Amino acid sequence: MTARCFVNSMAQVSCRQPLSDEWFDNPCALTAAYTRAQEPDTKGLIVPSEARRMSKILKRAVATSITALNNSCVEQPDAIITGTGMGCMENSEKFLVDMCRYGENCLKPSLFMQSTHNTISSLIAIILKCHGYNNTYSHKGISFESALLDAFVQIKNGNIGNALVGAHDEVTPFMALVMKRTHPEYTNITETSVSAILSSTETDSNICEITDVNLFHNPEPEFLAGILNKTDDSLLLLGVNGNQLNDTPYMSLLEKLSYSPSTLRYKNIFGDNFSSPALAFYAAATILKQQRIPAPLYCDTSKNYTGKINNITILNHCDNTAWSLIRLKKFDLCGS
Amino acid sequence: MGKRVFVTGAGIISALGTGNDATLKALLEGKSGIGKITCIDTEHTEFPVGEVAMSNSEMSRILNVNYPVNGLRTVLLGIFAAREALVSASLSPELLRSAAFISGTTVGGMDKTERHFKTVFDTNVETEDSLEMKFNDCGYSTELIADSLGKFRMVTTSSTACSSAANAIILGANLIKAGIVDIAVVGGAEALTKFHLNGFNTLMILDKEQCRPFDKNRSGINLGEGAAYLVLESEKSAKSREVGIMAELSGYANTCDAFHQTATSENGEGAYKAMLKAMEMARLTPADIDYINAHGTGTPNNDETELAAMERIWTDKLPLFSSTKSLTGHTTSASGSIESVICLLALQNGFVPGNSGWRTPIKENANPVVENTPLPEIRNIINNSFGFGGNDSSIIFSKYIP
Structure with missing residues (x-):
């Protein structure tokens, strides 16, 4: 575990302007209970005849992956690792609807072929002709962090020099109705596609450094607080969304801290879905690069952070069972 | 490289039987578990499958588990195999607290979803059926298996279709080599569903007879179901526990x-x-x-x-x-x-x-x-x-x- 792991480039598709950092200067809060992603212009990114055959999640995933790759120092990734909570939901749903409507004898193979969770990672590999390591994690709200952990460990131990890591979740209108029932802790249901190039190479185009990735299952607030108290992480980016069902575990944790951090949020801008922690990662990396924090991201605007932004710690949970902790550090060439 | 990873426990359930001993016996007898499909409601009974010869209620009774586990076949199969793996590695609850549980699945709770989908989609989302769809996602299945075993430090799910369990094994080994955990319970669980039986049928790759891999006249797959887990362990941990090393x-x-x-x-x-x-x-x-x-x-x-x-x-x-x-x-x-x-x-x-x-x-x-x-x-x-x-x-x- 001697190599360092940098974020070299990133791209996002969400409810904000796609493939852009425009939201950073123009961060407005979400109000609708369900907001679909703004579709990216795929011209120049995906061959039009191929784009027509792709479902929404596949188009977004390829668009963010190719954009991140084009803007990076990497030509061909050593690994493609994806997180997706629900996988290719649109195609799975269509297959289920067809099975209900028309029975079991005239179903479409194309829907099934593009319904598995790893369709996304495979499609990117096929387009890039990338024979490297290819894996997909599908674990609720820590799917992205699981993919990140895999890449982080392999880059640190020198197994791979770089990786294309992504998190993608689409929410169909039908599933949004279901999720309002199954996930009452959500405030604004949205969709996410984030791709990032991670690399062990020190180059001035790096956005930030990843110094820690951790997954926890059913941790006690005291246990998590113990980890934070050890290092006094002064800037915490939390998955709070204003809904008590979701926020209480974060509050219990904050109460246990022996210091007073500045707390940031992102779900008021980007909403909730299984892949939304990837947008927290993207937002934190952008803050470290830009060295400023958009005002709506503060949980408490009276506690603005004034110091140099050196580190951000991201904490997310799903159902208060699956927790993740990511530490990002400002990147300085020839310094550490 | 450098660090060695050992297998110190294993558990299995499949059409060949429940547990290592039953599986070995069936293997030595060359007995196939392929037979007629009974556990899912499908028109496609022409395709033989490798079913685990127990209903959900039988499994729930043996495992002593209740709602929602009793309606999730992937979870039931997973618990059978994972419990055996833990016993065979003599893993105590204290050891689990610093261990990882990584499971591979793609089906997850699809069996439950396909039972409730029509009602929810055709009639009304405001029914109890829609709440059942919470269990559709792979991660829930994995957590239900993990929580039935004890308190793990971390739990996650790999989902790469037919290589899911192999990739769970790979992540577990990498986490041990990185020193993040000393013990990882890794593997996968998958129940038969109408969804993927029909899916494979649309690809026209299911055999109506017992499948014949590497035979000139082979004509496709027999789907099966089951679960298996390995306990992976660092050299330091295995030696200090003086546990038997399987491989x-x-x-x-x-x-x-x-x-x-x-x-x-x-x-x-x-x-x-x-x-x-x-x-x-x-x-x-x-x-x-x-x-x-x-x-x-x-x-x-x-x-x-x-x-x-x-x-x-x-x-x-x-x-x-x-x-x-x-x-x-x-x-x-x-x-x-x-x-x-x-x-x-x-x-x-x-x-x-x-x-x-x-x-x-x-x-x-x-x-x-x-x-x-x-x-x-x-x-x-x-x-x-x-x-x-x-x-x-x-x-x-x-x-x-x-």
Whole structure:
């Protein structure tokens, strides 16, 4: 575990302007209970005849992956690792609807072929002709962090020099109705596609450094607080969304801290879905690069952070069972 | 590299039976678990499958579990196998608190979803049925299995179709080598569903007879179900606990064929690279490999290209190889761990399991082992698991040498 792991480039598709950092200067809060992603212009990114055959999640995933790759120092990734909570939901749903409507004898193979969770990672590999390591994690709200952990460990131990890591979740209108029932802790249901190039190479185009990735299952607030108290992480980016069902575990944790951090949020801008922690990662990396924090991201605007932004710690949970902790550090060439 | 990873426990359930002992007995008798489909409500009863011969309610009663576990077949199967793995590795609740649980599945709670979907979609979302759809996602299944075992430090799910369990094994080994955990319970669970039975049928790759991997006249897959878990452990932890070491996980690799979502490249590029890289990690040469438990699904495409990949590595003579899918069925996401446990049984008991149902050679010098063959000196086994999207994983188990 001697190599360092940098974020070299990133791209996002969400409810904000796609493939852009425009939201950073123009961060407005979400109000609708369900907001679909703004579709990216795929011209120049995906061959039009191929784009027509792709479902929404596949188009977004390829668009963010190719954009991140084009803007990076990497030509061909050593690994493609994806997180997706629900996988290719649109195609799975269509297959289920067809099975209900028309029975079991005239179903479409194309829907099934593009319904598995790893369709996304495979499609990117096929387009890039990338024979490297290819894996997909599908674990609720820590799917992205699981993919990140895999890449982080392999880059640190020198197994791979770089990786294309992504998190993608689409929410169909039908599933949004279901999720309002199954996930009452959500405030604004949205969709996410984030791709990032991670690399062990020190180059001035790096956005930030990843110094820690951790997954926890059913941790006690005291246990998590113990980890934070050890290092006094002064800037915490939390998955709070204003809904008590979701926020209480974060509050219990904050109460246990022996210091007073500045707390940031992102779900008021980007909403909730299984892949939304990837947008927290993207937002934190952008803050470290830009060295400023958009005002709506503060949980408490009276506690603005004034110091140099050196580190951000991201904490997310799903159902208060699956927790993740990511530490990002400002990147300085020839310094550490 | 450097750090060694050992297997110190294993558990399994499949059409061959429940547990290591029942599985070994069925393997030695060459008994196939393929039979008529009973556990799912489908018109397609013409396709034989490898079912676990217990209903959900029977399993729930034996395991003493209630709602929602009793309605999730993947979870029930997973609990059977994982409990056995923990017992065989003598894992105490204290040890679990610093351990990882990583499970592979793609089906997850799809069996529950397909039972409730029509009501929710056609009538009203405001019904109890919609609440049942919470369990559709893979992560819930994994957490329910993990929580039935004890309190793990971390839990996650790999989902790469038919190589899911193999990739869970790979992540577990990488976490141990990185020093993040000393113990990882890894594997996969998958129940049969109407969804993927129909899915595979649309691809026209299901066989109406018992499947015949590596047979010239093979015509497809028999789907199966089951679960299996391994306990992986660092050398330091295994030695300090003085636990029995079943085998060393000496090498592994995952690569991508990067050719097509459901077909493999003609020369089996992904499979070729996966086997080579796994041998490289294990510091083994092709001559060191005593047996390959092939992916061998029985589809014309898979078996031909897997054979082509093997022939690129073993240019003179292929090692002993067989597919055990005509015994268990293709257990999709669980196949990587189910066949890993079969490899461990072969390694510990000195034999090569036969490729049941095989009759006609594809060509000269490419015949699988058909009957169980004693091989007391068996040392190194490659287990192949290939998934949709050309997701190719090879794992090597070696006899433990201190």
